[in-house]
Amino acid sequence: MVSSRPAAGARSRPVSLRRRGPVLERAILEAALEQLSRVGWNGLTMEGVAAGAQTGKAAVYRRWPSKEDLVADALQAGLPTFGEAPDHGSVREDLYQLCRRMRDAMYSLPGAALRAVVHECDGPTAERFHGLIFSGVIEPSNRLFGEVVCRGIQRGDVRPDATGELVFDVIPALMMYRSKMCASEWPDEDIAEMIDRVMVPLLRARPV
């Protein structure tokens, strides 16, 4: 993941630091993520990104002909790495750990940039970014949910038909909804409450 840069940099006068190639490119991508997370898709300008990366506008345009191309590469560079599915022997604990990882990714700088794009973009721009978000965020996290649920089914603490997209969407949907509507930042105790009040009852095997 690309790390944060101080926002103050965005306000200083562009200064050539004589960086070249990958080092300069990385600084530009980081500045793009910082701009996205702070001023959103609509507020992001190539000038602002150049200032944030302490380079000139030409250095940005030379590599990325449009704001859309730049943002696509910046989001790609900032995609979270999800690792392996947790395996603690209970669906409750595994989901809890997985949700904490998702929360950390969501509130990282690249996560904030991704959310800005999700919320603001419509039309053909949205389609391009949604493709990236699907393959880089939704599919990998759904795969981990799927693994956790499958192990639960094998163990017998999850009902065998608790699979499918709609079930796997409940956690990211609640996380997005309450982040937007209640400004929730999903502290650990709220994650635990979501698992206990929603996911465990939704998934649990019915006694026969």
Add this chain to the structure above:
Amino acid sequence: MVSSRPAAGARSRPVSLRRRGPVLERAILEAALEQLSRVGWNGLTMEGVAAGAQTGKAAVYRRWPSKEDLVADALQAGLPTFGEAPDHGSVREDLYQLCRRMRDAMYSLPGAALRAVVHECDGPTAERFHGLIFSGVIEPSNRLFGEVVCRGIQRGDVRPDATGELVFDVIPALMMYRSKMCASEWPDEDIAEMIDRVMVPLLRARPV
């Protein structure tokens, strides 16, 4: 609810139609909803609203000193009316009917305007609109979900502890999430699938 106006009106030259008082105000509020649903919070301008309402900018500013004031009144005027909770004798059918009503409100012109504001606004602006959305949309719809669930508990087809905000948030959260991430417009069959695969298993009473 305030109804739709042709988008073409926004592009024509302002013409005084000599409307006064409530008639002109209503036209301005309708134009504001139309602008919000089409170009969002960031794209909305007082000039655009005036053009859409076929009046002058001064007529808008005379009533609403800021874009924020105008949008707050437009959203208020367009709030959905939810009516009584459905009561068909089964939690499945009641939730299905309630979700169809929510979907219709969500994809109406005022619903699209509300979603634009939810997604785009941050900071103090967001707080003001969130208050309106809470009291005008979330609280009334949660009250209806609560009634449907309570009747289910009394009938015995819903578990007694299936109450609380997080459970009631699952439906609006899934509707918002899949509308954003999958461009779903929630046709009836998708609503039925959400009820059958998520809500019925989440709510149902456990056999003893």
